[in-house]
Every structure is written in C-alpha cells, then in structure tokens.
Amino acid sequence: MTASPGREQVSRVLQQHGALMVLAALVIVGSVAFDSFATAGNAASVLVSSSFTAIIAIGMTFVIISGGIDLSVGSLFVFGGVLAAYGSQYGLFVALALPLAACGLVGLLQGLLIARTGMAPFIVTLAGLLGVRGLMLAISNEGATTYLVKDAAFARLGQGGVFGLTWPVFITALLAVAAMVLLQRTAFGQNVYAVGGNEQGAALMGVPVARTKVYVYLMSGLLAGLAGVLNAARLSSGVTILGIGLELDVIAAVVIGGTLLTGGAGGITGTIAGVLLLGVIQSLINQVGNLTSAFQQVVSGLFLALVVVAQRLLGRAQRLG
Amino acid sequence: MAEAVAPPGRRVLAWAQEYGVYAAVGVLLLFNVLFTPHFLDVANFRTQLVQVAPIVIVSLGMALVIGTQGIDLSVGSVMSLAAALVALYLGYGAWPALLVALVGGAVAGTAGGALVAYVGVQPIVATLALLVGVRGLANVLVPQLVEFRNPDLIALGSSSLSGVPVIVVIAAVLTLLMAFLVRRTTFGRQVVAIGGNRAASELSGLPVRRVLLLVYVISGVLAALAGVLATARLQASDPTSLGLFIELSAITAVVVGGTPLSGGRIRVLSTVMGALLMQLLSATLIKHNLPQSWTQIVQAVIILAAVYATRERGTR
Numbered sequence: 289m290t291a292s293p294g295r296e297q298v299s300r301v302l303q304q305h306g307a308l309m310v311l312a313a314l315v316i317v318g319s320v321a322f323d324s325f326a327t328a329g330n331a332a333s334v335l336v337s338s339s340f341t342a343i344i345a346i347g348m349t350f351v352i353i354s355g356g357i358d359l360s361v362g363s364l365f366v367f368g369g370v371l372a373a374y375g376s377q378y379g380l381f382v383a384l385a386l387p388l389a390a391c392g393l394v395g396l397l398q399g400l401l402i403a404r405t406g407m408a409p410f411i412v413t414l415a416g417l418l419g420v421r422g423l424m425l426a427i428s429n430e431g432a433t434t435y436l437v438k439d440a441a442f443a444r445l446g447q448g449g450v451f452g453l454t455w456p457v458f459i460t461a462l463l464a465v466a467a468m469v470l471l472q473r474t475a476f477g478q479n480v481y482a483v484g485g486n487e488q489g490a491a492l493m494g495v496p497v498a499r500t501k502v503y504v505y506l507m508s509g510l511l512a513g514l515a516g517v518l519n520a521a522r523l524s525s526g527v528t529i530l531g532i533g534l535e536l537d538v539i540a541a542v543v544i545g546g547t548l549l550t551g552g553a554g555g556i557t558g559t560i561a562g563v564l565l566l567g568v569i570q571s572l573i574n575q576v577g578n579l580t581s582a583f584q585q586v587v588s589g590l591f592l593a594l595v596v597v598a599q600r601l602l603g604r605a606q607r608l609g
Numbered sequence: 610m611a612e613a614v615a616p617p618g619r620r621v622l623a624w625a626q627e628y629g630v631y632a633a634v635g636v637l638l639l640f641n642v643l644f645t646p647h648f649l650d651v652a653n654f655r656t657q658l659v660q661v662a663p664i665v666i667v668s669l670g671m672a673l674v675i676g677t678q679g680i681d682l683s684v685g686s687v688m689s690l691a692a693a694l695v696a697l698y699l700g701y702g703a704w705p706a707l708l709v710a711l712v713g714g715a716v717a718g719t720a721g722g723a724l725v726a727y728v729g730v731q732p733i734v735a736t737l738a739l740l741v742g743v744r745g746l747a748n749v750l751v752p753q754l755v756e757f758r759n760p761d762l763i764a765l766g767s768s769s770l771s772g773v774p775v776i777v778v779i780a781a782v783l784t785l786l787m788a789f790l791v792r793r794t795t796f797g798r799q800v801v802a803i804g805g806n807r808a809a810s811e812l813s814g815l816p817v818r819r820v821l822l823l824v825y826v827i828s829g830v831l832a833a834l835a836g837v838l839a840t841a842r843l844q845a846s847d848p849t850s851l852g853l854f855i856e857l858s859a860i861t862a863v864v865v866g867g868t869p870l871s872g873g874r875i876r877v878l879s880t881v882m883g884a885l886l887m888q889l890l891s892a893t894l895i896k897h898n899l900p901q902s903w904t905q906i907v908q909a910v911i912i913l914a915a916v917y918a919t920r921e922r923g924t925r
Binding site (some may be wrong): 357401405407408410411412414415416417418419421422423424425426430533536539540543549550582583584585586587588589590592593596597600601 | 724730738740748752854860870902904908912
C-alpha cells in the first residue's frame with residue numbers, strides 16, 4: 289500500500305482530538321435541541337460535577353500512559369473524603385494534610401510494589417481497592433458514621449467560588465495546566481511516555497523506570513485523595529457510600545479521551561475532553577427528562593465501545609499509512 | 610529447561626505455589642473446627658456452599674478468559690441482565706425464561722469476544738464498556754426489584770438433591786466439566802496455547818479468533834447462569850444490585866488459585882479452592898465478630914501474597 293501522509297495525519301488528529309470534536313458537536317446539538325441546555329447554570333453544574341472526576345482522571349492519565357492501571361482511586365476518593373471530614377474538627381490544615389498524607393502513602397506503597405516486585409498493576413491496585421475500602425470502613429464504624437465538616441474555612445473550599453463556579457473547578461483547571469506542562473515539557477513527562485512505550489528500551493537508555501512508576505502511582509493516589517477532600521468540603525460531610533466503582537468511570541473517560549491503554553500515548557487535553565463528554569452526555573439525558581440514569585449507562589457503555597473500536601481502526605490506518 | 614536439583618528454599622516456594630491454596634483452605638478449616646462453635650453443623654456448611662456457588666460458576670468462566678491473557682469485567686452486569694430477562698420472560702415459564710437469560714449472556718459474551726478477537730480491543734476496555742452498558746440495559750428493562758412466585762424457579766434456588774442444594778450440585782458439575790474441557794479437549798489445549806503465545810498459535814494455524822470469541826461467550830453464559838441461580842435463591846429479580854463487584858471476587862478467586870494473569874495456564878480446581886478460601890475467610894472473621902472492614906483488608910493481603918508467590922514462577 290502506498291504511503292498517504294494526508295490520511296495518516298487525519299487519523300492521528302482524529303485519535304488525539306476526536307473526543308474534543310464529539311464534545312463540540314454534542315454541545316451544539318444540545319444547545320439547538322434544548323432551551324435549558326446552553327445556559328450558564330447548566331454549564332456550571334456540568335463543570336462542577338465533572339471537576340472531581342477530572343482531578344482523578346489526570347492522575348489516571350499518567351498511570352495509563354506509563355503502561356499501568358490504578359483501580360484503587362475510587363476507594364481512595366471515599367477514604368480521602370472521610371478522613372478530611374474527620375480531620376476538619378482539628379482545623380483546616382489537618383483536614384487537608386491528613387487525607388493527602390494517607391492517600392499519598394497508599395499510592396506510594398502501590399508504586400513500590402509494582403516497580404520493585406514486578407507484580408501486575410491490575411492486581412496490586414485491585415488489592416488496594418479492597419484494602420482501602422476496608423480501612424475506610426474501619427475508621428467510619430463500618431460505614432455507619434458520617435463525619436460532618438466542622439471547619440467553615442474548609443467547607444468554603446468546596447462550596448465558595450466566583451462567577452458561579454466553585455473553587456474545585458478552578459483547582460481542576462490549574463491542576464490540568466500543571467499536568468500538561470509536567471507531561472509535555474519536563475524530563476519526568478518524557479520518562480512516563482518512554483516507560484509506557486517500551487519499558488525495556490527505556491531502561492536500556494537510562495530512564496529511571498522504577499522511580500518513574502513509583503512517582504506515577506504516588507501522584508494518582510494524591511490526586512484521588514484530593515478529589516475526595518474537595519468533595520467532602522462540597523458536601524460538608526464524609527459520605528461513605530459515594531465513589532464505589534468510580535475507578536471505572538475514570539478509566540472510561542481517559543480511554544475516550546484518546547489515551548491508549550497499551551501505554552506510551554495520550555494526553556491531558558483528551559482526558560479533560562473525555563470527562564466533560566461523559567458529563568455532557570449525562571446532562572443531555574437529564575434534559576430529555578423521562579430517561580433514567582440507567583439509560584445514561586447504556587449510552588456511556590455504547591459510546592466507550594464505539595470509541596475503542598474507532599481507536600483501533602484509526603491505529604490500523606496509521607500503521608498502514 | 611532441564612530441572613536441576615532445586616535448593617530447599619526454592620522447593621518450598623514451588624510447593625507453596627502449587628498447593629498453597631489447598632493448604633490455606635485446610636488450615637482455615639482446622640482453625641474453625643477447633644475454635645468456632647457450631648462450625649461442623651450441616652446447616653452452616655450448606656449456607657457457606659450456597660453462598661459461594663454463584664461466585665464459583667462465574668470464576669470458572671473468568672479462569673478460562675484469564676488463561677487467554679484476557680479479563681472479563683462484564684460478568685456482574687451480565688448476571689444483572691440475566692436477572693432482568695428472567696423477570697421479563699417468567700410469564701412463559703421458568704425454563705423458557707432461563708433459556709432467554711442464557712441467550713442474553715451469550716449475546717453479551719459475543720459482543721465482548723468480538724471486540725477482543727476481531728477488532729483487537731484490549732479485553733479490559735471491551736468488557737468495561739459492557740460492564741457499564743449492560744447493567745444500564747438491565748436497569749432500563751427492570752427498573753426496580755420484582756418479586757416472583759414461580760414454583761419451578763423457586764425450587765431451582767432452594768431445593769436439594771439428597772441433602773445437597775441444587776445450586777451447589779450445578780456448581781460442582783460445571784467445575785468437573787470445565788476441568789475436563791481444559792485438560793482433555795482440543796479446545797482447552799487451544800485456549801492455553803493462545804494464552805501462552807498468541808503469535809505462535811496464529812502461525813501454527815490455530816483458529817485464534819474463533820477460540821477467543823468462544824471463551825468470552827462461555828464466560829457470558831456462565832455468568833448468566835449464575836445470575837439466574839442467584840435470582841432463584843433470592844426469589845426476586847434485582848438488576849440494580851445483583852452481581853455488583855462479583856468480577857472482583859471472581860478475579861480474586863482465579864488469582865488466589867494460582868492462575869497467572871499473564872495467561873497460558875488455567876487451574877480449574879485451584880480456582881474453586883480460591884473462591885472457597887475467600888468465602889471461608891470472610892465467614893471465619895464474621896463468626897469471630899470481626900467487622901467487614903477486616904475482611905476486606907485481609908483479602909487484600911491474601912491477593913498480594915498469592916500473586917507475589919506466582920510471580921516467582923514467571924521469572925524462573
């Protein structure tokens with residue numbers, strides 16, 4: 289087959305920015321079809337509800353680009369929230385530091401196990417999912433105790449804001465920009481791509497493979513904990529039943545955003561687009577009114593399947609081109 | 610590789626890898642016989658076995674999928690779809706409803722298998738899409754819990770064959786069938802070969818895609834059957850919560866049983882032992898008044914220990 293650079297480029301752009309294009313298309317369709325869709329209020333509510341998933345998804349993007357997976361983030365999200373609400377009785381600092389330290393420690397442990405023993409990330413973080421859920425239940429009287437946020441400054445962190453957007457939205461935006469710089473403009477970011485693209489090759493070229501992996505899981509743990517902290521501030525309580533199965537939503541958003549689960553490719557822009565896309569789909573389904581959240585799951589599942597099939601076909605086109 | 614005389618430490622490790630899960634079940638049983646009151650009651654054994662049976666059935670399919678280097682996250686959602694379909698078609702009788710549920714499981718398995726085998730999507734994403742979508746579909750079909758009074762279906766869930774619950778008998782028979790399938794049939798050999806080295810299997814002319822597809826179909830049908838049996842035992846169809854997180858229990862059972870996630874090896878009986886070990890463990894902790902949180906932490910430690918042990922095999 290003759291090389292056609294034009295076609296190759298098109299498929300590459302589609303793979304990297306497909307989610308963004310579909311997002312734009314959906315927003316336009318939604319604005320035309322529903323009067324109440326393109327309002328500032330609705331946009332704000334999509335942004336606010338997406339921001340927690342987005343923070344976790346940023347960490348997950350690093351993990352997946354490095355060729356791994358982190359199933360523990362849903363549990364860490366809940367654990368972080370419960371710890372934050374519990375810690376808020378001792379003031380703002382403890383409410384922030386306690387959950388971040390605990391979730392960072394779990395991420396660090398998982399990273400060390402994965403990098404030093406060569407155990408599969410899927411298994412290590414599956415154990416993390418169960419173990420952290422156990423820890424969360426242990427500190428919350430088997431999930432029966434819901435700690436309430438006692439610190440007003442801490443609650444403002446989740447509920448206050450400007451321009452109709454709460455602080456978590458701005459924190460998410462800042463983190464996204466920082467993550468983009470980290471991934472694209474620093475040696476660490478390049479190492480993450482190298483480890484995910486070809487681990488043996490990276491090791492031979494002197495990339496610190498083990499250290500890169502440890503940092504990636506540490507970061508994912510910290511970000512999942514932070515999302516939990518902000519969510520606890522938003523709800524003024526450490527709810528013990530939220531966030532179950534959240535890891536799968538996050539992975540879906542990252543994959544929809546064009547990051548390949550095989551590692552070595554992907555980016556933050558796509559991930560943010562993927563998270564927003566799932567948020568907009570949910571919002572659109574809410575607009576239709578008589579459709580339930582179950583219907584949204586059907587659409588999300590179909591969409592995910594469509595995206596991965598498209599990615600495969602585009603990947604094939606690139607290799608042929 | 611020639612089998613050299615192994616140093617004693619390595620021999621102990623190799624033994625632990627091979628029979629560790631049996632030993633662990635034995636130790637837990639002994640502990641319970643000695644320290645748990647009423648543990649040897651027949652009623653207690655029945656309860657434990659009936660509870661573990663659906664997990665065992667799902668784990669059998671999961672072991673097959675993991676043997677091909679894949680993973681099937683959709684099993685819990687397929688169970689809920691089966692529960693929904695049973696509720697919808699129970700009007701035609703229990704057996705037609707069972708048949709429709711199994712066909713539903715086969716269709717879901719075909720979708721996942723086709724994505725994996727023919728499109729080349731990674732198993733974890735393909736079945737993740739099904740996990741999300743299929744439970745949604747089940748909830749759309751049957752939005753809330755539906756109780757039923759069909760005597761055949763209730764009998765399937767609660768009757769016994771000479772003292773052994775029917776559900777347990779079904780799980781045991783399926784275990785033997787699966788062990789036979791893996792060890793003694795061409796298909797079983799092909800599954801293991803594909804998991805061990807897919808490229809070589811393709812080059813030597815094995816029908817790789819067809820076998821992969823069939824593996825996911827089998828996993829789907831087994832999950833659907835587990836869903837019907839669990840529904841029959843509940844005497845109610847509950848697509849919202851039936852089978853939630855069972856994929857984690859099944860993967861745990863397979864992994865604790867010593868089947869490596871890297872494929873190429875399937876240990877059917879050890880998988881069942883893995884499921885029994887986890888069930889026995891949580892029962893033991895509950896009987897000794899330790900809370901749910903402890904169970905999950907101990908489970909996490911056991912998963913890590915089991916995988917750490919099997920990891921050594923891969924590097925040898």
